[in-house]
Amino acid sequence: MEKIVNQKAWLLVLPVFVLVAFSAIIPLMTVVNYSVQDTFGNNQFFWNGVGWYKDLLDPSTELGGRFFASLWRNLLFSAAVLAIEIPLGILVALSMPREGWRVAACLIILALPLLIPWNVVGTIWQIFGRSDIGLLGYTLNLFGLNYNYVANPLDAWLTIIAMDVWHWTSLVALLCYAGLKSIPEAYYQAAHIDGASRWAVFTAIQLPKMKRVLLIAFLLRFMDSFMIYTEPFVVTGGGPGNSTTFLSIELVKLALGQFDLGKAAAMSIVYNLIVLIVCWVFYTVMTNVGTERRPETGGV
Amino acid sequence: MARIDLVDLAHSYHGPAADPATYALKPMSMTWRQGGAYALLGPSGCGKTTLLNIISGLVKPSRGRILFDQRDVTPLSTQRRNIAQVFQFPVIYDTMTVAENLAFPLKNRGLRGEQIASRVAEIAQLLDLTPHLKRKATRLSADAKQKISLGRGLVRPDVAAILFDEPLTVIDPHLKWELRSKLKALHRALDLTMIYVTHDQTEALTFADTVVVMQDGMVVQSGTPQDLFEKPAHTFVGYFIGSPGMNILPATVQGRRAHLSGHPIALTRAYDRLPAGARIEIGVRPEFVRVAAPAPNLLNARIERIDDLGRTRFARVRVGEQKLAAQVPNGMSFAGADVGLDFDPAHVHVYADSRLVEGAA
Numbered sequence: 181m182e183k184i185v186n187q188k189a190w191l192l193v194l195p196v197f198v199l200v201a202f203s204a205i206i207p208l209m210t211v212v213n214y215s216v217q218d219t220f221g222n223n224q225f226f227w228n229g230v231g232w233y234k235d236l237l238d239p240s241t242e243l244g245g246r247f248f249a250s251l252w253r254n255l256l257f258s259a260a261v262l263a264i265e266i267p268l269g270i271l272v273a274l275s276m277p278r279e280g281w282r283v284a285a286c287l288i289i290l291a292l293p294l295l296i297p298w299n300v301v302g303t304i305w306q307i308f309g310r311s312d313i314g315l316l317g318y319t320l321n322l323f324g325l326n327y328n329y330v331a332n333p334l335d336a337w338l339t340i341i342a343m344d345v346w347h348w349t350s351l352v353a354l355l356c357y358a359g360l361k362s363i364p365e366a367y368y369q370a371a372h373i374d375g376a377s378r379w380a381v382f383t384a385i386q387l388p389k390m391k392r393v394l395l396i397a398f399l400l401r402f403m404d405s406f407m408i409y410t411e412p413f414v415v416t417g418g419g420p421g422n423s424t425t426f427l428s429i430e431l432v433k434l435a436l437g438q439f440d441l442g443k444a445a446a447m448s449i450v451y452n453l454i455v456l457i458v459c460w461v462f463y464t465v466m467t468n469v470g471t472e473r474r475p476e477t478g479g480v
Numbered sequence: 481m482a483r484i485d486l487v488d489l490a491h492s493y494h495g496p497a498a499d500p501a502t503y504a505l506k507p508m509s510m511t512w513r514q515g516g517a518y519a520l521l522g523p524s525g526c527g528k529t530t531l532l533n534i535i536s537g538l539v540k541p542s543r544g545r546i547l548f549d550q551r552d553v554t555p556l557s558t559q560r561r562n563i564a565q566v567f568q569f570p571v572i573y574d575t576m577t578v579a580e581n582l583a584f585p586l587k588n589r590g591l592r593g594e595q596i597a598s599r600v601a602e603i604a605q606l607l608d609l610t611p612h613l614k615r616k617a618t619r620l621s622a623d624a625k626q627k628i629s630l631g632r633g634l635v636r637p638d639v640a641a642i643l644f645d646e647p648l649t650v651i652d653p654h655l656k657w658e659l660r661s662k663l664k665a666l667h668r669a670l671d672l673t674m675i676y677v678t679h680d681q682t683e684a685l686t687f688a689d690t691v692v693v694m695q696d697g698m699v700v701q702s703g704t705p706q707d708l709f710e711k712p713a714h715t716f717v718g719y720f721i722g723s724p725g726m727n728i729l730p731a732t733v734q735g736r737r738a739h740l741s742g743h744p745i746a747l748t749r750a751y752d753r754l755p756a757g758a759r760i761e762i763g764v765r766p767e768f769v770r771v772a773a774p775a776p777n778l779l780n781a782r783i784e785r786i787d788d789l790g791r792t793r794f795a796r797v798r799v800g801e802q803k804l805a806a807q808v809p810n811g812m813s814f815a816g817a818d819v820g821l822d823f824d825p826a827h828v829h830v831y832a833d834s835r836l837v838e839g840a841a
Contacts, residue, residue: 366571373538373558375559384573385573416599
């Protein structure tokens, strides 16, 4: 039988292709384009090859120094936030009621911080922490603690971490709660029969059953904290000095503050690659968790 | 190992103040012998699992007491009751190997390492799990997982009783039979009290020495499989046990004679003092009603169909508006649809308001 050749099918793909081109490919290529050129304004561009990338990845240059400093700062921030939010979220989920009207009450209270826009959260904490009029700042100073997030880097960090924990622990708690709810009652009954302690129930049943949602929570919180911009920008503006200047704040300073389009574009690309790689690693880990290396149907 | 007494026990999931008619478990008292193999048999929702969970302590009864060897354990938690329970669906601890799963109940009770190892090896041997001991339990099939659940119930050497809550539901039919025989063998070997909940009469009758039949939160009869078959204490038992179930027919009874649609049926015992106003029925198992050629001294019936069960044949017949099942003798062939029914008088029982009436000799 003769195969009928009909290329019209390509037309059907076209709308999607155009959509993706405008939403992703063209903007991305613009950034790639900027990252290999230099400009002195006036819409004049000069070819610079991989020059910006070389500078960026060399900590001894001004650009590289700034990039790596904010990268380490950002990684430290993400680590701190995860180290607090994940265990705290599990703890909150474990202590939530299982049934009755209290469930609804708890869920609403937990969901509230998640519904507040980023810049509002920033403003709330910015005022909350002020030592002249803020409830937190004023009270701390009243007790003789010299708390001032505008002047003291440690105070600024603690404020931002506390704010993030306040804003996002609910997300981890809700995910864990969903994971816990999916455990059949028979598991708890069996554990009672087997004489398991509270800790043994947690390690043998609850934690393994929560593994998947915990990975999702971990991934979401890592990505979000790694890309954080609005809240620290509103609270500290990246200061005092550069102490809370995270990657995205640095990027905005570079692109919009100094209008160094080439440097900023190169940094965007590398930033983007880091996010993609971390995503990919997590995705691979997540999809492999619980599956067999060697699938066995194992009859006895 | 213990004798278990239930004293005036009752339970309602809506609290003790609820209407007694809605109780999941109506007031009851009963004793489970040390070393007995019991089956709790009844349709879904009759309170079997509630009763089991009360014995194991997962559910606190609204009323009454539970005694293990005369010691009141009602307020004690499951952990302190020293009881093992196997559930309908396999429960395994995902992160552990098969061996670790089996060792879990022993480890939680602080046994020493070598004791645990020898006990686990022994139970694995009994359940044919030895080749899988080192594997992760999540990797096994549903059968094997349920074997692990069974194993965790059996592994503790000192339990007062082992409770099984329809443990073979997820098991393949051919393995079901094998596992049931294994449980029976274990029961003989370990001299443990075992209580086995099921809604499958074959399972109950093959496993247990004593079958406890429940209906609507009440125990309607407790006896050997033979008792249940030959002398059901309640029409429900007659109907629920046996396949096909007992024929239950409205009748009038006087002395040593019952009348069924005007036809007299002989009884071996005299029933002179039947409760007035009660609904009187006679019950006879299909195995004790013989189909024969029509004759003046036999009850006339019409055949509707014949069920061939391989070893035996049962005729589904109709007497007026009444439907019955009756055994067809080997080699009998039928000339027409009209037959006579021959009742074995020794196995015709009289029921007043569904309860067995003992006649006078």
